[in-house]
Amino acid sequence: MATGNQQRSEHAGQASSLLAHYRPIDGVVDEMVDGAGNPRPLWKPLIAALQALGPEKLTQRFARADQYLRDAGVYYRVYDKAGTNERAWPLAHVPLLIDDKEWSAISAGLIQRADLFEQITADIYGPNRLVAKGLLPPGLIANSPEYLRPLAGTTPAGGYFLHFCAFELGRGPDGRWWVLGDRMQAPSGAGFALENRVATTRALSELYGEMHVHRLAGFFRRFRDALNSAAAASRGRVAILTPGPLNETYYEHAYIARYLGIMLLEGEDLVVSRGRLMVRTVAGLVPISVLWRRLDAAFADPLELRADSQIGTPGLVEAMRQGTVTSVNGLGSGLLETRALLAFLPRISQELAKEDLLLPTVASWWCGQETERRHVLANLDRMVVGPALSTRLAFEDDGVSVLGSSLSSEARADLVARMEADGGAFVGQEAVTLSTTPVYVDGRLEPRPASLRVYLARTPNGWTVMPGGFARVGFSLDPTAIAMQRGGQAADVWVVSDKPVQRETLFPRESEGFDRTMPGSLPSRAAENLMWLGRYIERAEDTARILRAYHVRLAETSDPAMPLLEELRAYLDPLGIDVTDPVPHGLLHMMDSAVYSAGQVRDRFSPDGWLALKDLSKTLHLFETTVSRGDDATRAMTVILRKLAGFSGLLHENMYRFTGWRFLEIGRRLERGIQTARVLARLTRADAPEGALDMMLEIGDSVMTHRRQYPVQAGRTTVVDLLVLDPLNPRSIFFQIERLKMEIGLLPGENGSGHLSPAAKDVLKLNTALAVKEPSDITAAALNALSDEIGGLYSSLAKAYFS
Numbered sequence: 097m098a099t100g101n102q103q104r105s106e107h108a109g110q111a112s113s114l115l116a117h118y119r120p121i122d123g124v125v126d127e128m129v130d131g132a133g134n135p136r137p138l139w140k141p142l143i144a145a146l147q148a149l150g151p152e153k154l155t156q157r158f159a160r161a162d163q164y165l166r167d168a169g170v171y172y173r174v175y176d177k178a179g180t181n182e183r184a185w186p187l188a189h190v191p192l193l194i195d196d197k198e199w200s201a202i203s204a205g206l207i208q209r210a211d212l213f214e215q216i217t218a219d220i221y222g223p224n225r226l227v228a229k230g231l232l233p234p235g236l237i238a239n240s241p242e243y244l245r246p247l248a249g250t251t252p253a254g255g256y257f258l259h260f261c262a263f264e265l266g267r268g269p270d271g272r273w274w275v276l277g278d279r280m281q282a283p284s285g286a287g288f289a290l291e292n293r294v295a296t297t298r299a300l301s302e303l304y305g306e307m308h309v310h311r312l313a314g315f316f317r318r319f320r321d322a323l324n325s326a327a328a329a330s331r332g333r334v335a336i337l338t339p340g341p342l343n344e345t346y347y348e349h350a351y352i353a354r355y356l357g358i359m360l361l362e363g364e365d366l367v368v369s370r371g372r373l374m375v376r377t378v379a380g381l382v383p384i385s386v387l388w389r390r391l392d393a394a395f396a397d398p399l400e401l402r403a404d405s406q407i408g409t410p411g412l413v414e415a416m417r418q419g420t421v422t423s424v425n426g427l428g429s430g431l432l433e434t435r436a437l438l439a440f441l442p443r444i445s446q447e448l449a450k451e452d453l454l455l456p457t458v459a460s461w462w463c464g465q466e467t468e469r470r471h472v473l474a475n476l477d478r479m480v481v482g483p484a485l486s487t488r489l490a491f492e493d494d495g496v497s498v499l500g501s502s503l504s505s506e507a508r509a510d511l512v513a514r515m516e517a518d519g520g521a522f523v524g525q526e527a528v529t530l531s532t533t534p535v536y537v538d539g540r541l542e543p544r545p546a547s548l549r550v551y552l553a554r555t556p557n558g559w560t561v562m563p564g565g566f567a568r569v570g571f572s573l574d575p576t577a578i579a580m581q582r583g584g585q586a587a588d589v590w591v592v593s594d595k596p597v598q599r600e601t602l603f604p605r606e607s608e609g610f611d612r613t614m615p616g617s618l619p620s621r622a623a624e625n626l627m628w629l630g631r632y633i634e635r636a637e638d639t640a641r642i643l644r645a646y647h648v649r650l651a652e653t654s655d656p657a658m659p660l661l662e663e664l665r666a667y668l669d670p671l672g673i674d675v676t677d678p679v680p681h682g683l684l685h686m687m688d689s690a691v692y693s694a695g696q697v698r699d700r701f702s703p704d705g706w707l708a709l710k711d712l713s714k715t716l717h718l719f720e721t722t723v724s725r726g727d728d729a730t731r732a733m734t735v736i737l738r739k740l741a742g743f744s745g746l747l748h749e750n751m752y753r754f755t756g757w758r759f760l761e762i763g764r765r766l767e768r769g770i771q772t773a774r775v776l777a778r779l780t781r782a783d784a785p786e787g788a789l790d791m792m793l794e795i796g797d798s799v800m801t802h803r804r805q806y807p808v809q810a811g812r813t814t815v816v817d818l819l820v821l822d823p824l825n826p827r828s829i830f831f832q833i834e835r836l837k838m839e840i841g842l843l844p845g846e847n848g849s850g851h852l853s854p855a856a857k858d859v860l861k862l863n864t865a866l867a868v869k870e871p872s873d874i875t876a877a878a879l880n881a882l883s884d885e886i887g888g889l890y891s892s893l894a895k896a897y898f899s
Contacts, residue, residue, distance in 0.1 A: 114147050114541050118534070121573070125267050125531040126543055127192060138193050138592060145303040146190075151539040158189040158536065161299040168703050169710060170291050170351075173344040185288065188585035191296055192533045192546060192567040196310065196593040202265070202273055202550065203561040205455030210261050210552050210559050212441070213280060213432050215448045217257040221248055221428060231444050233464055235520055236437070240485050242281070242430040244393060246400040246413050253385075253419040254326055256554060257426035260319070260388070262286075262565075264489055265455075265548040267531035275457045276528060276547060277489040281430030282390045286551050287348035288586060289566040290316075290355065296588040308593040310563035314600030318560050319553035320356045323386050326422055332385025333617065335359040335375060337366075339391040339407045341695050349390050350698035355602075358388070360699040363396075365619045368411030373421040376620045378755055378897045379844035388424040396427060436462040436484035436523040458528060464520030472524030473512060476500035481511065484523040489547075499527060533587065535569060544570045548589065564589040618755040624898045625696040626756050627890075630763025632690035637740045638771040639673060639683050641795045644733035646675055649787075651726035659785035667778050678729040679720045687713050700756055708743045715739060758839050762893070765839070769832035769886040772796065776819060776829075777879035780812050789815050796827045816871045820879075829882065833863050836889065843897070855892035862886070 120126040120133065128139045135143050146154060162184075170185040194202075219226050220243070226232040237243050262283035264276040293312055297304040327334045338349040340362050353360035359375065366384065367374050374381040394402045399410040415421045431437075438460040445453050461468040462484055472479055482488070482497030503511065515522050532543035546569045551562040567587040646664050650656060665675055672682035691713050694701060701709075716736060723732040744764075751757045775795055779788040789812060793799045796819045805822075806814040822828045837859045845853065852860065862885055 114143060116540070118541050118543065120543055121532060123269060124529060124543075125269060125271055127267070127531055127533040127546070128541075128543075138195050141307060142191075142193060142303065145300070146536075146541075154536065155539075157299040161187060161189055161295040164295050164298050165291065167707050168291065169347070169706050170288070171347050172288075173342070173346065185291065186585045187292060187295055188535050188544075188567070188569040188587035189296065189299060190534050190536050190541070191300075191588040191590045192548070192569075193590050193592055196563075196591050199310075199563065199591045202455070205273075205275075205453070206261075206263050206550060206552055206561060207559045208449070208451075208454050209263065209275065209278070210258060212445055212449055212453075213261070213278065214256060214258045216444060217280075217426065217429055217432060219448075220431065221250060221257070226444060226447070229447070231447055232437075232440055233462070233520075235464065236434070236462065236484065237431070239520075240431055240434055241394065242428065242434065242485075242487075244401065244428040247416070247426075247428045250417050251419070252416070252426045253330070253422040257429055259322075259422075259424040259554040260286075261425070261552045263550050263552075265550060266458075266528055266546075269529055273455060273548075274528075275453075275455050277435075277487075278432055279549075280425055280432040281392055281487070282425070283551065284345045284348060284390070285549055285566060286316075286562070287351040287355070288345075289549075289551070289562065289564065289588075291351070292566050292586055292588040293564070304590075307590065308595060308597050310591040310593065310597050311600045312562060312564060313602050314598070315551070315553065315560055315562040316356060317600065317602050318555045320358070320602070322553070322555040323358070323388065323424070325556065327385040330383075330385040330420070332383040332421075333359065333375070334386040334388070335361045335384050337361055337363070337387050337389040337391060337396075339363075339395070341698070343390070345390070347698070353699035354701075359617070359619065361619060362621065363391075363405075363407045363409045365621050366409040366412070368409065368415050371415055371418045371420055373409070373412065373415045375617075377844075378618050378620055378623045378759075382617055384421060386422045386424065389427075393427040393430055401427075430487070433487035434484070435482065435486045435488070435525070436460065436464075438525070439468070439523065459526040461524045462520070463515055463522040463524060466519075468524075469515060469519040469522075472522075473515065475524075476503075476508070476512075478527055479524045480527050481515070481522055481524050484521055486523075489528075501527075532573075533567060533569060535585065535587075543573075544585075545573060546570070546587070563591040618759075620898050622697045622700060622756065623759045624894070625693045626700070626760040627763035627766075627893070629690055629693040629697075630760040630765075631767040632686050632693060633740065633744065634764045634767035635771065636683060636686040636690065637737065637744075638768070638775075638795075639668075639671075639686065640733045640736045640740065641797065642668065642775070643673075643675065643680070643683070644730055644737065645791050645794050647678070647726055647729040647733065649791075651730060654726075660787045660791065663778065663785050663788065664791075667775070676725075677720075678723040678725050679716065679732065684716060684720060687716050697756075702750065704750070705743070705746055708739070708746055712736070712739045712743055755844065758842060759897075762836060762839050765832040765835045766886060766890055768827070769829050769836070770883050772819060772827065772829050772832070773879045773883035773886065776816070776874075777876040777883070780816060780874075780879075781876045782812075792819065798825060798827050801825060813871045816874045820874050821866065821869060821871065829886075830863075830866050833859060833866060833886070836886075837863050840889075840893070845896070853892075853896055855889055855896055858885075858889055858892050862889075 118129065120129055129135055149157065165185050165187060171182040172185055174181055174183045220237060227234045227237065258280060260283060262279035262285065265273050266276045268274050290312060323334045336349055336353050336358050338346060338360055340346065350360055361375060365375050367376060369381060373384045373387065375384050389396065391407060395405040396408045397410060397412040398405040398408045400413040413427065416423055416427060438457045439462045441457050442453060445451065461472050463469040463472055472481065477500050479500045480497055481500060498511065530545040530547055533546040534541040535544045546567045548565060548567050550565040552559045567589050569585045569587050571585060642664060646661060649658065649661060668675055673680045691709060694706065694709055719732045723729050747760065776792060779792040792815055793802050798818055802814065802818055805818060818825055819827060820829045823830050823834060825831055840856050840859050
């Protein structure tokens with residue numbers, strides 16, 4: 097290591113080609129170099145390390161980071177004119193470095209600010225002294241869509257409105273950090289900060305190990321422990337409330353839930369019963385005491401807030417009024433993000449905290465006051481003017497805010513007229529000049545504007561600050577282009593010390609106790625999606641086996657009119673499978689449905705499992721346009737079957753045998769039993785075409801087993817015996833029912849009362865009836881009836897666990 101440091105020092109002492117073309121912008125602070133273009137001391141080890149690697153290795157290292165993000169499935173949903181689409185997480189590979197002494201000053205300022213906002217929220221929804229004293233305009237509060245009147249007078253459970261906050265910072269031309277905006281509604285990005293750290297350290301692992309970079313895990317552990325303690329005190333559970341997979345940051349919701357071991361729920365999973373928030377699980381209603389919400393407050397309760405909300409839970413507001421659930425953050429805290437509120441913070445800080453703000457706020461003027469409006473109009477060229485109630489930042493292009501200096505004379509006159517007519521609708525803010533940080537572009541470093549998002553979490557010992565957060569970095573020098581929806585990038589933030597730092601993890605100390613989550617605490621919606629995932633995967637496998645058998649024979653005979661192939665077409669057509677397409681749309685639809693079901697329970701999937709499933713889908717969609725009929729399609733179906741087997745094996749070998757796995761397994765066994773019975777009914781008829789029995793064994797993946805079990809006699813009876821009645825053949829119908837009987841018997845509610853559930857009774861009847869059958873009893877009609885009876889098990893299970 098000493099040799100590496102020596103080599104880097106030598107590189108740092110030379111004119112670095114990385115910096116040869118690095119040109120800071122006049123009048124703009126650059127994070128990496130000073131005004132003379134010399135690297136700042138904090139950055140020298142990083143510059144030397146990048147220089148020592150060279151362009152080729154750097155490109156490989158950064159590609160490794162990008163590959164990790166792709167493999168992990170990290171994405172951000174973008175909304176544009178074309179609709180919504182998933183965009184790969186845009187990592188800016190060079191981290192932003194901040195000295196930990198400077199970070200301590202930032203942390204102190206943000207803790208002061210978080211405490212101030214707690215007091216403001218308590219006053220707005222309580223005695224309203226700030227309005228009474230003229231420190232806050234009543235119209236600014238009353239007109240805000242984020243002011244929730246049903247919460248007025250409510251004291252939150254636990255005594256606090258705010259538990260998890262984010263602040264947007266920017267370094268100004270004077271070198272100081274300024275607060276550009278506050279995020280109290282449902283702050284996003286903390287999970288992405290973790291992924292930024294993992295990806296960046298994979299690219300720069302040696303350097304990360306040598307530099308004393310503060311770890312992030314301790315921040316999340318302390319917050320997780322605080323949430324669990326609060327929930328345990330009221331004998332409930334912690335959950336994260338998400339709007340669902342179509343939300344722009346849903347990946348992060350699932351990632352944080354998986355990382356911290358917290359249930360991820362949607363509004364439909366919850367119900368308020370007798371004033372208490374409950375989650376519908378397969379074991380019945382389970383109380384939720386702490387709800388970390390990731391949806392806007394107005395959508396949380398259609399009964400008292402937005403009546404058109406499809407993602408909320410009726411009665412949630414009443415549960416909060418009764419103090420039976422803690423909301424992180426409290427409903428109504430989104431009011432603190434109002435841009436015009438920034439104009440009043442300095443005076444409010446003096447009133448409530450008796451001190452000035454440690455971190456200055458971007459200069460703001462609410463134009464509902466005559467003097468302030470005149471000031472904004474007189475200085476319009478250096479102002480950004482926008483809606484007073486907007487929650488967007490001054491440097492973000494929200495499509496409504498305008499930079500005064502960029503206005504035409506006509507547009508300027510129109511803006512002035514509107515401001516004179518209704519000044520209270522506008523806020524003026526000083527145009528922000530953000531500092532720049534380096535990005536790696538085509539083998540060299542270039543400056544780009546950046547803002548910093550920092551996170552605070554409440555613990556029993558007060559606020560804790562995430563040592564880093566993440567930086568939003570522009571693709572260009574346009575400061576409005578750093579927003580993620582506009583195509584900005586995200587960089588990791590390294591808080592660097594001059595001495596070794598504590599290597600914190602999520603694990604508790606050995607002396608601390610632990611709680612084990614009961615297996616039955618599985619939300620009903622999650623159980624249903626896991627069951628359908630199992631069904632879709634099994635359905636896709638069965639279809640791929642039939643298609644492979646079809647194309648093997650088509651390649652041999654080149655005669656699609658062959659009776660056996662006609663028989664398969666007649667079987668598949670009603671199922672939406674058109675064999676004239678080498679990769680039918682029906683098969684693609686099955687795989688898309690599997691991905692959708694898995695996406696609904698993303699928090700319960702390992703990265704490897706998700707990657708395997710997405711790879712399956714990608715391969716299948718690629719084959720749709722590249723595969724031809726016959727032998728080519730045969731090989732393609734073999735590839736798909738191999739990948740399906742790999743995915744199923746991954747789940748079988750690696751997935752914890754909790755209730756969720758059980759529903760997944762039940763789904764697979766249900767579908768295999770149904771599909772096997774249906775195909776058998778078709779291909780074992782007395783008038784089935786020649787070769788039907790051989791094809792049935794092939795579809796049932798039992799050719800070799802049949803040859804070993806029945807070396808002398810072979811015919812319809814032996815095929816039926818092997819694929820219907822054999823208890824040792826994992827492809828037989830009897831085997832599926834045996835497994836179903838066992839797994840259903842282990843579901844919640846099956847072992848306590850001594851009475852069998854309807855589903856358990858149904859599967860026992862099926863098992864008993866089939867156990868006494870002889871091959872001669874298994875007619876085509878009996879097989880079709882058996883398929884329907886197995887399908888009926890789903891209805892019994894759905895009624896018991898999903899309704």
